[in-house]
Amino acid sequence: MNDILQSLPPGTxxxxxxxxxxKYFPGVIANQDVDLDVRPGEIxxxxxxxxxxxxxxxxILTGIYQPNAGEIIIDGYAKEFASPLxxxxxxxxxxxxxxKLVQAFTVAENIHLGWDKTPRRASAQKLKARTAELAAKFNLQVRPDARISELSTGEQQRVEILRVLAREARVLILDEPTAVLTPAEARELFKALREFRNRGNAVIFxxxxxxEVLEISDRITILRGGRKIATEQAADCNPRSLAKQMVGRDIVLADMRQRPAGAAPISVEPVLRLDAVSALGETGLSALHGVTLDVFAGEIVGIAGVAGNGQRELSQVLTGIRAPSSGQILVDGKPVTRANxxxxxxxxxGHIPEDRLHSGLAPALSVTINAVMREYKKPPVTTAGLYRPGAATTLAKDIAEIADVAVPDFAMPxxxxxxxxxxxxxxxxxxxxASKVLxxxxxxxxxxxxxxxxxxxxIVELRDAGAGIVLISEELxxxxxxxxxxxVLYEGKIMGVIDNDKVDIDEIGLLMGGRQQTKEVA
Structure with a gap:
């Protein structure tokens, strides 16, 4: 237990x-009889x-939903939150x-937007100065005059946190805060969270x-199936015990590079090749620079790199979403031209995009339509030019069953x-x-x-069936x-391609930081 918790007077x-x-939704119990207490001075x-x-x-705690049962108590007093305000x-x-930032506005404008303490006739310079004061107060480094669209994901997150803290939040809730951060940015975030906690506030993480949960938290509450399973001291837990409580069974993480008997061999010739490919990004500036990369059937090629170094553009070029500005794409040795x-x-x-909700799905459309959208022109979904809703739903149910996804209503968004x-x-x-490549x-x-x-x-099953895989990940x-x-991708360039049997972690780290390797790569 940390010093802040130990120093609290009895009865606090x-x-x-x-x-x-x-909380209930049609056909779904989202929460049932959940108790949770969050103390001053804890994460x-x-x-x-x-x-x-x-x-x-x-x-429910932030006023977006109203509970069907139960109560919210703040500082010992029952509260009802009709809205997030x-x-x-x-x-x-x-x-x-x-x-939820406005991309075209500056950091200072986003901090003050919709805040009742924003001066009515404040100049841009005044907002900038107030933002700088807030940033210093909460030890969150931001650039007050920068536009949100110019910031990295980590910088945008700091702006979001500063917005919340400026409004005198004593309980800060963070949802997957490190999912899009570099290790260095995550360390800076953890430092800021500990300082916030040490002032007698609380964080729900x-x-x-x-x-990282074990590193940053004081106590841990586990939910399963909408119900609370346990609340534990972080010091008493380990990853295996937490995983078992989360899923209700032991999780065995095997080395997935091992190929079973009967797995497809790695092909002699690449099934997909980029030959000196360059491509422009959303801003019209070059995002990929002369990328040459071979992908063989039956292998997994990992793409390592810090977020924002051309990964999105690379995945889009490899799937026909973004056209190269120069160079050539070859599938089965044949050049691909004017393809979409x-x-x-x-x-x-096939393509599993990084932003599933906006790039991989149509959020407002039904589960059925989203499940079959890549095959809607083909039988059985469409025959003789006619769309068959029943066949589409049947196929969607098959896909959901294989994916182990429980869907209460295939017509729902x-x-x-x-x-x-x-x-x-x-x-x-x-x-x-993805018969050839995923x-x-x-x-x-x-x-x-x-x-x-x-x-x-x-992914491993697909590799063993003979497809080539390009796996883009920040998780080394x-x-x-x-x-x-x-x-390893850095600023749109392939810095090196290393055989996994010869991996040197320090060498990969250097490449991710833009340092040229000093030894031969495979």
């Missing part, structure tokens, strides 16, 4: 108590599989996984990364599914069409430990556990 009430919270982690009820519980007024602030994403599907190239279920559905949909961009991002293990097994351990070769 929790900052937050949730008692007997229940309290909230763990659970995708769909375990974590987000619903926090949406009520929760903010009570000192409860949340930074969501998907940021939602994450699937068990090692649909043509790449016809060639047997897919955005109503948990993030993990969305990800598994997208993965299985894309694997159906481009998997951050396929385990935001998934819990059990779902990650399942997702990676999907994941790349080492799956890849046959690892290519």
């Amino acid at each position: 009430p929790p900052l937050v108590q949730l008692k007997g919270i229940a 309290h982690a909230l763990l659970g599989e995708n769909g375990a009820g974590k987000s619903t519980l926090m949406n 009520d929760a903010i007024a009570a000192g409860i602030g949340m930074v969501h996984q998907h940021f 939602i994450s699937h990364k068990l090692d 994403a649909a043509d790449f599907v016809e060639m047997g190239i 897919i955005r109503n599914l948990s993030g993990g279920n969305q990800q598994r559905l997208v993965a299985r949909r894309e694997m159906r069409i 481009i998997a961009a951050y396929p385990s991002r935001g998934l819990d430990v059990g779902a990650i293990n399942t997702m990676l097994k999907y 351990e994941e790349l080492l556990n799956l890849s046959d070769r690892i290519a």
